Structure formats: structure tokens, C-alpha cells
Amino acid sequence: MKSIKMICLVAILGIIGCAPPEMDEIVVISTPYGDMTAVLYDETPLHKANFLKLAKGGMYDSVIFHRVIENFMIQTGNLATGKLESGVDYRIDAEFMPEKYIHEKGALAAARIGDSDNPTKKSSGSQFYIVQGETYDDEGLKSRADRRHYLKVNGLFQRMLDSERYPELTEKYNYHVQKAQEDTAYDFQTAQRNLVYNSMDVIEKRFGDQTDPGYPDFAKEIYATIGGTPHLDAEYTVFGKVVEGLAVIDKIAAVETNRRDKPLSDVRMEVKVVPMSKSEITKKYGITYPKN
Secondary structure: OHHHHHHHHHHHHHHHHOOOOOEEEEEEEEEOOEEEEEEEOOOOHHHHHHHHHHHHOOOOOOOEEEEEEOOOEEEEOOHHHOOOOOOOOOEEOOOOOOOOOOOEOOEEEEOOOOHHHOOOOOEEOOOEEEEOOEOOOHHHHHHHHHHHHHHHHHHHHHHHHHHOOOHHHHHHHHHHHHHHHHOOOOOHHHHHHHHHHHOHHHHHHHHOOOOOOOOOHHHHHHHHHOOEOHHHOOOOOEEEEEEEOHHHHHHHHOOOEOOOOOEOOOOEOEEEEEEEEHHHHHHHHOOOOOOO
């Protein structure tokens, strides 16, 4: 009887030991300046599934980096610049996780159109950018938090103007527009900024408290050492991270561009998907997966 039990136990342990590892897929973005290897996050499932679908379908192959700004980011994913004649016609719901995934150097994040036409901050169905950014001390982070706050409340302000339910705000805004048309030296941007902040009581009455939360300690450390673009946190969905090939970002970011930030010589990419076990990804790249 004992021998039967031992045989059963050995069989069970053998089955457990031979269980296949849990798999994931990494992404390799090949460019004339080298390869970038990226891991996509399980916690942003909509963006991850969409990216893998496009990559496996060859949709990203030969697509150019159409917007490049040094010390900021390199943007690509407009499928109309590759083999296709047009881009995608859908958007993806935002999946913000600023408490864990931020705009550090190497972050993959989804591009999107502005708040006035996209109040829920939905992502482009294909376009994305890879962060280069720069480092920030505490004072620099405060200025970035101020920038983030203004981007957010200005988007809400524009929504209020578009709604035509706030004639007093529209009248004030149009006053500054007219002044700028009459006098080319008129500082419209400063006037608009002042108007937005002077309208905070109306904005918060409509949309609730707009106090900026600042940055968590882990983000402060990353932005002070690795760098990134902190004012974009919680505004654009970060769905992955370059884990090999960060120097390639620097090389592409340094190419010569025109006034619209488009490289003078096309920088095209090829994207392939490579299966890899989650345990190997964790061991090799330090990526931790959420517990089921």
C-alpha cells in the first residue's frame, strides 16, 4: 500500500514539475539605429492586446518615427506612413496607472488627441511614443507638476467653452483672442493662462477638485536619476517599457528635424513579437507581474 502511495506522489510531483512555464511576449523594435526590446504591461490589457495584434499583423513594419523632439520623446505608429494607405479609425479607453507606471525614460505610452475633443483621454488606436525626457530635481518636478496641472485644467476650460453653456467665459476668452489679432505683441498665452486660473472656481464647480497630487517618492527618485517626462503622468496611458536599447532612443531623438519635428530623413521601424516565459522576463529585466 505504501509503495502505491509513493508511486502516486512521485507521479503527481512529476506532473507539477513538468508543467509548462507561464508565457508572455516581448516586443523588439528594429530601427536603422539599433534595436529596442520592450515589455508590455499586463495591467494595461486593452493597450497590450491592441499593440500585439498590430505588431503580429505586420502593421507597424516600415512605419516611420514622424515626430521627434530631443529631451522629450520619439513618436511613431501612424500606419499610413508604412505599408497601409490609412491609419486606424478607433480609440482605446485610457488605462492610467501613475501609482506604478510613469513616464520614465524608455516608457511606451499611447498618443492621443487633445482634451477638448477627447475629454475621456482615449488613446490612439495605433500611435505611440517612447519617452526620452530629462532628469529633474525637486524644483524641476514642481514646475512639471504645475505644467501638468495647467494642461489638465486648460483642457476642462476648453470643454466649457465648447459647450456654449458659459457665455461669460466665452466673452472673456474672445476678448483676448481679439486683442491678439489686433496686436501681434500681445501675450495671448499668458493672458489665457491667467484666465484659466482665474476661472478655477467655475471649473471646480463643474468638474470637482482639481488639486494636483504631486509625485510619489518612487517617481521622484526615477525622475531624478533616470529621467523622463513627468508632466504627462495620468494624462497619457503608459503601457510598456523599453528594457534593452535605451541608447537607441537617444540616437533617434538627436536626428535633424524640420519645423514640425519630423525627421528630415525617414527613420523606419520593423516590429516583431518574441515569446518568452514570465519567469525569464522577471529574471532578465526585473519586470514583476501582478498576482492572479
